[in-house]
Amino acid sequence: MTQPFRRPGGGRIDRTNPIRFNFDGRQLEGFAGDTLASALLANGVHLVGRSFKYHRPRGILSAGAEEPNALVAVDYGPGRVTPNLRATQVELFGGLSARSQNRFPSLRWDAGALAGLASPLLSAGFYYKTFMWPPALWRRLYEPAIRRAAGLGRAPRAPDPDRYLHQYAHCDVLIIGGGPAGLAAALGASVNGQRVIVCDEQAEFGGSLLAEPGVTIDGWAAPDWVAEVIRTLSGTVTLLPRTTAFGWYADNLIGLAQRVTDHLPDGDASLPRECLWHVRAARVVLATGAMERPQVFPGNDRPGIMLAGAARTYLNRYGVIPGRQVLIATADDTAYLAAADLHAAGVTIAAIADQRADPSGEAVEAVRALGVPVRSGTGVTGTAGRRRVRSARLSNGQTVACDTILMCGGWTPSVQLYAQSRRRLRFDDTAGVFLPEDSTDSVGACAGVSDLATILSTAIDAGGSAPRAFEVSGARALSPAAPPAAAAPHRKAFVDFQNDVTTKDLSGATAEGFISIEHVKRYTTTGMATDQGKTSNLNALTAVAALTGHPVSAIGHTTFRPPYTPVTFGALAGPYRGDLFAPIRRTPIVVPDAVFEDVGTWKRARCFPRTGESPTAAVARECLAVRNDVAIFDASTLGKIEVTGPGAEAFLQRIYPTDVTTLTVGRCRYALLLGEDGFIRDDGIIARLASDRFHVTTTTGGAASVLHLMEDYLQTEFPELQAWLTSITEQWAVIAVQGPRAVTLLARYIADIDLGAMAHMSVREGHIGDVPIRLFRVSFTGECGFEINLPPEHAQRVWDTLLAAGATPYGTDAMHVLRAEKGYIVVGQETDGTVIPEDLGLGHMLSARKRDFVGKRSLDRPDMCRTDRLQLVGLLPGDAATVLPEGAQVTDQGRSPALGHVTSAYYSATLDRGFALALISGGRARIGETLHVPLLHGMAEVAVVNPVFLDPQGERLRGRPGPRGPQQALAPLAVPITPDAARAEGVDMAVLPPVKRLNIRAGAAAASGIGMAVGVLLPAAPCRAMTERDRAALWLGPDEWLVLAPPEASNLDAIAVKGAGDHPVSVVDVSHATTALEITGPRAAWCLNSVCALDLHLSAFPIGACTRTLLGKAGIILWRTGAETFRLEVGRSYLPYVWACLEQARHAVFATTIVGANNS
Amino acid sequence: MLLIPCPWCGLRPENEFRHGGQAHVQRPADPASVSDDAWAAYLYIRDNPRGRSAERWRHVHGCGRFFNCVRDTVSDRISHCYRAGTSGA
């Protein structure tokens, strides 16, 4: 007979819809509406797992999130095995396949159960004491062996094939818990168009009311009242079932984990598997209910022993009886409700053992009247039965035969989320439980209230409406529970089922001198399992209080931390994995044959191997091309900052160690950037374009941090300087052209700059072909070289043109070799945050004339003047073929500790040998010495040499100007490739055509003049945009605007400057720095809110609002141009990332199916 | 994630901001005339209060401004924010 423990009627399951499922290989049947636990119980399956430490057989204890025992692995398909799921929360679906955990070879015959025989040895602290010595064995032997024995399921090894979504939401009221208190609060809150979200961890709203068919509210049977309330709320309130509020974070940010598809038999590819909600709530109402406590007695963990309230839920909600012959052990009236309901269902109640001396009252008498023997002042002293409880001994000496024991030690208010909000709990001596000290936002059982009518009327008040009375009937009046009583130490009286902690362990801990509950917790691990002690914490506290003689209130409680129940990594990671884990940025130059490396968030070409060529050979060839011919390099990733304004020179003079006042217009200079501590932070080129305009470069990885450091000084230390900083990293692509033939090659395409006359370290503005450029004559290779800064959309054609003209492409690997041959440093390689200029032999770059610059004072500190500081030197291995490993230690052959380390090491094709740069203590004085580098096999002898290996006089920088040939044309401009416009239900997305963009910086006094000149007023109000015909001005900061205009407005820069009159102004063309995206449709805001944390409700972010913000991990400018239309300005290299993020986010429209109308 | 009241942009989520350390640490006007010890203190010595803490933030993914903020390090409550260069009193 299938489902022998299923009642013929009753419950909320659908008996017309039987469902086949598999547990540990057994085919079983349940009904739609079952949980895995209720379906197992219906089939008489109580043994569902083995315990963590002793491998004791365990059964289903509870009917909810608190379940400590019934942990199963559910197999949703390849890569979809989810371990450690509570069977009490897994909804049954056709084909569900679940496995018990922590057993070998099978659940019934488990070899690990031998540990149970050894349990006297395995008490708390056993591991620490026994497996201490020798320490090396801990990692290699003890820990892996113990972990295997004490497993809690196994994570799947295949990649997770599912999609996970994030959703940011803002609301006026978030109600956590959809039981009677939560639903009444929702009724109270759903007025005045407030944004309300209600979440409940179960599939169905209603909570305890779903198991109370005998209770009526306002004339409705309780389950029908629930349905009626849900009907009322639908459409005005966001109802999130299957959604666990797992964490309360700062400023009312609540984390919700919504399980979207796990209950569906075949999934739904259009839906995410889970959605992680970040809800920012103006107000939170906690309606989290209460959890029943087990009783602590020897053998209280056998299968067949469960909580009395759980049994009542299984009976009334799922039509399942837990057994035929039931003993009830209680300290509380609610167990009598279970007794009455089970009795009515034909179950024999063998006895009720009540710890209270004189149980009385309505509920008790009703059960006595049924003829059930009630033993007052009686507890359970032991149980028997191997895989299922068979009998129990009572404290009155009686032995009771039973197949089920239902226990109730009272109810613990669920205050976890309240406590996470960093407010205090108070101990209520009468009830013996912790309650919120601030009860303003806790309603119902989580606030210690048990009377239904009181709960409903206070909850509607907490929701925000005037309290009103509800007509409640059918609920029995309950008399107070006995305060929790401590059980005697016993090695089989379990307090924490999931971590196998007994009263004996707790007494051992106090005997060892652990008094603080936090110490007892860590020593015994009580409350530290995945259930976080939901059923055990208060029993543990009570025990420790008794053992130490202190009241529970003095002992206090352990810290409640998120997550309330485990959250999957998939949900936490959301869309940010794989290619979206971090933005992948590429330059505008596509080089299909290159081998790439990651540099910061960029992909850079390492080398360009030809067919059949090894990367090493390619690097050598590329280096020789630079040294002997001409080669090109994509340097677009370099950070670039335009520094403008009348105070620009004074600002740079204070920031950089070099004397900027001697840098004339048209010249550039290599400069180090120090932190205030004197250590090198970054390096780059300062180019002076005009008296009040500089183009400064940074390293690729340093772009953001250098700008941040500069803004810090500009805004907070030198605010009197009239200077502005604008990032132009993405405005300009950069092609380095290096080698003796560089002038000859470039001269074919550049007519308006006399390349031969350009001195090393100079800058000119002009054109290559028809493309406007900033041309730097600089070199990071030691050869004559140029860096062409040009608009990114033309970068590919210039690159292709130069390739076609015979230039060799080279990558970052060759760049590194070439610069090291010249002794040029790379920040982060020759520097590590503790290196000062003098260490690198670059002391001459510090202006001696300047009394102050950032970092100068620190260079005079005694430690900076020591002669034994690490100094940059070159190393030449005795064996020319040796390439030392970077990071290798350099020693004096054992005569002293390590003298330093290798910072860079390469094979040089030019020198035809290995060479290295190193930081060596007092290194410059050691030039000429022989030192040693220990390698894996033996010791390498190295000669300490000057770090400049090639052309120390710098003669090659001059180049060899060749004959001037005729001008040639560039390759034609290719049609830019942009993502296809994408449409989905409720959201359309498209890339907008190019526009002219100006970043304008000016004080308020200049704003109106500039606005009139450029044809659109610069808004004074923060985060607002103004539009005027075909142009727009977006407020970005108190002195910063982005002006958008048609592309043909080419001289708008000069017009803006003129409009400022005598006021200082900065106008920087950033037309190419960003690309515009438009996202539109009724669900556009929802879609954006999947990857953007701002409140995009029309009242919070109205039409015309604009701001910089984050989309995923990319900074963007967001501008609402219509009720359902947003324009995004996206950094050019971030476009693919942002597009892909939004593609994922567009699936957020699934929310339309679950979300009420007023939350859009 | 905190909600931080930017003096210009209003309440914004913390991920738009970058923390800037203790507020009101003034760079000496003439570092050359400062003793080694005083300079080291300026560089490295910071308060680590339990409770009220005045600290700097920058609305880096917003208006770009540095500003000061009074936050309780125990409760994480922010009492108010004020513009750089002002005392906030």
Ligand SMILES: [Zn+2]
């Ligand atoms: Zn701001």
